[in-house]
Amino acid sequence: xSTLSLAARDSATMLRRNLRHALRYPSMSLSTAAMPIIFMLxxxxxxxxxxxxxxxxxxxVDYVAPGIILMTAAAGAISTAVSVCVDxxxxxxxxxxxxxxxxxxxxxxxxxxSLIQTMxxxxxxxxxxxxxxxxxxAGPVAWVEATGVLLMLTLALTWLAVAFGLVAKRxxxxxxxxxPLTLLPFLxxxxxxxxxxxAGVRQFAEYQPFTPLTETLRGLLMGTPIGHHxxxxxxxxxxxxxxxxxxxxxxxxRAG
Amino acid sequence: MSVMNEPTMALSATGLRKSYGDKVxxxxxxxxxAEGTIFSLLGPNGAGKTTTxxxxxxxxxxxxxxxxxxxxxxxxxxxxxRAAIGVTGQFSAVDxxxxxxxxxxxxADLHRLGRREGRRRAAELLERFDLTxxxxxxAATYSGGMRRRLDLAMTLVGRxxxxxxxxxxxxxxxxxxRSMWQIIRELVAGGATVFLTTQYLEEADQLADRxxxxxxxxxxxxxxxxxxxRLIPGGHIRLSFTGVESLxxxxxxxxxxxxxxxxxTLRVPSDGSVESLRTLLDRLxxxxxxxxxxxxxxxxxxxxxxxxxxQKEAVR
Numbered sequence: 344x345s346t347l348s349l350a351a352r353d354s355a356t357m358l359r360r361n362l363r364h365a366l367r368y369p370s371m372s373l374s375t376a377a378m379p380i381i382f383m384l385x386x387x388x389x390x391x392x393x394x395x396x397x398x399x400x401x402x403x404v405d406y407v408a409p410g411i412i413l414m415t416a417a418a419g420a421i422s423t424a425v426s427v428c429v430d431x432x433x434x435x436x437x438x439x440x441x442x443x444x445x446x447x448x449x450x451x452x453x454x455x456x457s458l459i460q461t462m463x464x465x466x467x468x469x470x471x472x473x474x475x476x477x478x479x480x481a482g483p484v485a486w487v488e489a490t491g492v493l494l495m496l497t498l499a500l501t502w503l504a505v506a507f508g509l510v511a512k513r514x515x516x517x518x519x520x521x522x523p524l525t526l527l528p529f530l531x532x533x534x535x536x537x538x539x540x541x542a543g544v545r546q547f548a549e550y551q552p553f554t555p556l557t558e559t560l561r562g563l564l565m566g567t568p569i570g571h572h573x574x575x576x577x578x579x580x581x582x583x584x585x586x587x588x589x590x591x592x593x594x595x596x597r598a599g
Numbered sequence: 600m601s602v603m604n605e606p607t608m609a610l611s612a613t614g615l616r617k618s619y620g621d622k623v624x625x626x627x628x629x630x631x632x633a634e635g636t637i638f639s640l641l642g643p644n645g646a647g648k649t650t651t652x653x654x655x656x657x658x659x660x661x662x663x664x665x666x667x668x669x670x671x672x673x674x675x676x677x678x679x680x681r682a683a684i685g686v687t688g689q690f691s692a693v694d695x696x697x698x699x700x701x702x703x704x705x706x707a708d709l710h711r712l713g714r715r716e717g718r719r720r721a722a723e724l725l726e727r728f729d730l731t732x733x734x735x736x737x738a739a740t741y742s743g744g745m746r747r748r749l750d751l752a753m754t755l756v757g758r759x760x761x762x763x764x765x766x767x768x769x770x771x772x773x774x775x776x777r778s779m780w781q782i783i784r785e786l787v788a789g790g791a792t793v794f795l796t797t798q799y800l801e802e803a804d805q806l807a808d809r810x811x812x813x814x815x816x817x818x819x820x821x822x823x824x825x826x827x828x829r830l831i832p833g834g835h836i837r838l839s840f841t842g843v844e845s846l847x848x849x850x851x852x853x854x855x856x857x858x859x860x861x862x863x864t865l866r867v868p869s870d871g872s873v874e875s876l877r878t879l880l881d882r883l884x885x886x887x888x889x890x891x892x893x894x895x896x897x898x899x900x901x902x903x904x905x906x907x908x909x910q911k912e913a914v915r
Contacts (some may be wrong), residue, residue, distance in 0.1 A: 349711075356708040364696045367737075434692035438753070441656045443681035444709050 351447035357452020364426070365460055369537030371422045378525065380471050383407065386534060387475060398536060405479075408472040408513055409561040410533020413553060415468050415521045416497045417524035420504035426518035427453050427508025448596060450505055456500045458494070477566040489563040495580040496556055500524065502587030509594035521583035532561075552579035576579040608667070609634040609761050609792035610655065615664035617650055624650045625661075626816040632809075637783065637793045639807035641800065641902075646813040648796035649689060655794065657684045666711060669761050682873045685759030687751050689766045695739040699730050699749050702738055706756035724752040728782070744775030751782065762786060764795045768802060782803055800902065819905045827901045834895040836869045836879060838888060846889045852882055863889075871895050 353502070367370050386394070387404045395403035430436060439449055469477075481489060504521050511517035530547060531537065531554035537545050548554055555575040562569035610632040612777065617625040625647045632638040640648050653659035655668055657677040666672060669776075671679030686692075694702050700721055707717030723802040725731045730750040733741065738749060747767065754762060768776040783806055787793055797803055803810045804824045811821040820827055831863055840863045849865055857866040869875050871893045 352711065353709060356705065359708075360694070360697070360705055363701065367696060397725040433695065434688060435694050436692075437658065437688055438686065438692035439709075441684065441686040442757075457742045518873055521698055553767055 344444075349379075350448060350451075352483045353445040353448035354451040354455070357448045358455050361405045361426070361452050361456030362459065365456065367572060368456040371426070372460045372464065375422050375461060376415060377468040378418045379411045379464075379468045382414065383468070383472060384475070386411075390562055394535065397539070399413065400476075402476060404472065405565060406478045406561075407468075408479075409470065409478045409564055410528040410531070410553070410557045412465055412468055412493065413496060413533065413560060414525060414528045415554055416461055416493065416500050417430055417521065417527065419464060420458060420476055420507070420521035421518050422460070423453065423457040423501050423504035424508040424511065424517040424521050425514050426457075427505050428511045428514045431509060432514075446595075447592070452592060453505055453508075454498070454501050457504070461497045461501070464492065480566045481564045485563045489560055492556065492560055492576065495584075499580040499583035499587065501511065502584050502591055504587075504592040506587050507592060509591055527551055527561045528557065532557045552576070553584070555579065608632065609636075609666075609669060610638075610794060611667050613665045613785065615651070615654065615657070615666065616662045617647075617654060618662060624816055625654075627664075628811075628813070628816070628818050630811065630818075632792060634792050635787060635790055636785050636808040636811040637795060637806050639804045639810045640794070640796045640813055641798070641810055642666060642796075642813035643798055648798075648813060648861045649765055649781070651813070652686070652688075652763050652796060656763050657681055667715045674814060682757075683759060684761045684763060685753045685757060686702055686763045687747075687765065687767060689769065690850065691746050691750055693738045693741075693746060693749050693753065696737060698735050698737055699741070700725060700734040702749060702753055703756060706753045710757040712756075715844035720756055726754060728752045729829045744771055747779065748782075751779075755786075759791065760795065761792045764793060766796055766798065768797070768799065776802075776827065793839075812902060814906045828896050830901060830904060833867060834871045835892070836871070836876065837892045837894055838865045838883075839863060839890045840865075841887050841889045846915070849883055849886050849888075852886070853879075869893070 383404075387409050390401040391407075395406070398406055428448075430449075436449065440446075500521075506515050507520040511520060528534070530544065531551055532548065533553060537548040537554060540548055545552060555572040556579070558567075558572035559569050559576045561567050562572070605609075608631055610630065611628040612628065615625050615628045615630070616623075626807065628647075628651070629815070630640075630651075642648050642758045650659065654661045655666065655673065657673045657680050660674060666674070668680045670682035671683065671819050673680045684815045694705065697705065703721035703724055707720055712720060722731075728751070730745060730749060730752065733745060738746065741749060743809075751764075751767070768779050771779060780802070783793060783795070793806075794808065795803075807824060810824055810827060813826070820830065822830075838849065842847065843860070843863070844856065846860070846863050846865065850856060853865065853867060853873060855868075858864070867879060870878070876893070
């Protein structure tokens with residue numbers, strides 16, 4: 344077998360291990376979906392009528408749902424960072440390092456496992472959104488494109504989270520490092536339009552990755568204009584994914 | 600070139616050195632371990648035992664020195680070494696979230712044994728290590744001894760030719776320790792080579808074909824347990840007396856003895872045999888003795904004689 348197919352086989356083994364962990368201890372996977380769902384209920388039912396009036400009377404759940412769905416990717420990053428960190432502090436990683444297996448498989452197993460878990464969490468969030476009145480106007484093609492955007496962001500944040508998990512010495516630190524990511528949808532166009540914000544915050548909001556992502560996802564699901572946001576969103580995801588991957592790889596090799 | 604009647608070396612190291620910053624951990628050690636034998640690296644905490652295992656098992660690169668493990672150089676062909684070895688470290692290397700059986704199947708998958716063969720091998724090892732009843736329980740619920748057995752079972756899934764055991768019985772109760780010793784003996788009977796580190800002199804004495812004594816990153820002695828014991832003064836009989844008068848009387852009768860007036864004892868050189876004891880007691884028949892003990896040399900004496908400090912002191 345070639346090196347590549349051995350790497351794929353070992354990664355599949357590691358993926359099975361991670362999925363088994365997730366199935367056996369589902370609280371971590373469910374908490375990924377729980378945080379965005381709680382924020383969604385809070386914003387729709389508690390602040391929704393005021394905020395909805397502020398954005399021109401539209402149904403607020405239709406406005407906020409795309410930002411909330413993206414927030415799930417950030418919440419997933421927390422669970423990824425923690426599970427990588429816990430793994431690295433356990434002796435089993437030292438065992439893997441003394442075996443003739445593909446070294447990167449441990450990380451790819453985590454990444455693919457987290458990708459599946461987070462996408463599952465997103466499906467759950469979308470389901471709850473639809474239950475409380477979210478009515479996307481997207482056709483099948485737009486849904487496929489929207490799924491692509493979500494996959495892209497999740498992959499990017501997952502690699503970044505793997506690096507967080509490797510750089511943190513303790514699981515507590517690992518869970519704190521990705522926390523700012525979950526706040527980014529608030530400081531973008533996820534909850535209110537950026538032009539309603541004070542000058543300093545507005546500039547930050549317009550240039551941070553979650554705004555073009557929110558605008559792209561909202562455009563795909565609700566039919567609002569996307570403009571140049573689509574391209575910027577792809578560029579952000581590619582940059583974060585590459586940066587996270589290279590950082591994680593360096594940390595992992597150094598630890599050996 | 601190896602000669603026919605010379606044993607094949609499973610493992611060799613020459614001039615092994617490793618420092619972390621200013622701290623010299625290994626200061627030029629040489630090791631040769633013949634195939635199918637148990638080699639024990641004996642030393643107190645901090646002597647450099649774990650670092651040696653880490654270098655030989657490709658976890659850490661040596662600063663200097665030439666190493667061969669199962670014919671491969673860890674520096675240039677780490678995967679060659681990894682394919683031939685199994686390592687059970689000092690700290691548990693099991694996946695706590697998986698069951699015992701799942702842990703073994705995980706290893707089987709990583710060794711690419713295939714589904715059927717993997718399951719068969721897992722069942723066989725569970726049976727052999729007395730874990731069949733706990734096979735479906737998460738490893739997190741295992742006792743210390745069970746965890747150690749699972750750890751070793753995982754190491755054996757790939758049938759390694761060279762097995763590293765870093766302090767395999769530290770922290771185990773006496774019964775688990777004895778069962779671990781039995782398992783280690785069986786490994787070698789099956790043709791594997793075992794490289795074992797320990798801080799227990801008895802363990803090295805019980806198991807090892809050859810023992811090397813490591814102290815502050817240097818080997819201070821190497822040989823069979825018997826050879827090492829011969830390095831030190833032989834055994835003796837220790838006689839305790841009730842008073843100075845009887846001590847004096849006995850010293851006069853016996854002549855060449857070491858006397859301790861404070862403890863009221865005499866040390867008489869002896870091989871500890873029944874015959875020599877009988878002769879000794881016959882000579883002392885008229886003198887009042889309070890007690891008698893036979894002292895045969897053990898590896899602790901070796902350590903004391905070689906390093907000037909006892910192993911127990913070094914361990915604290």
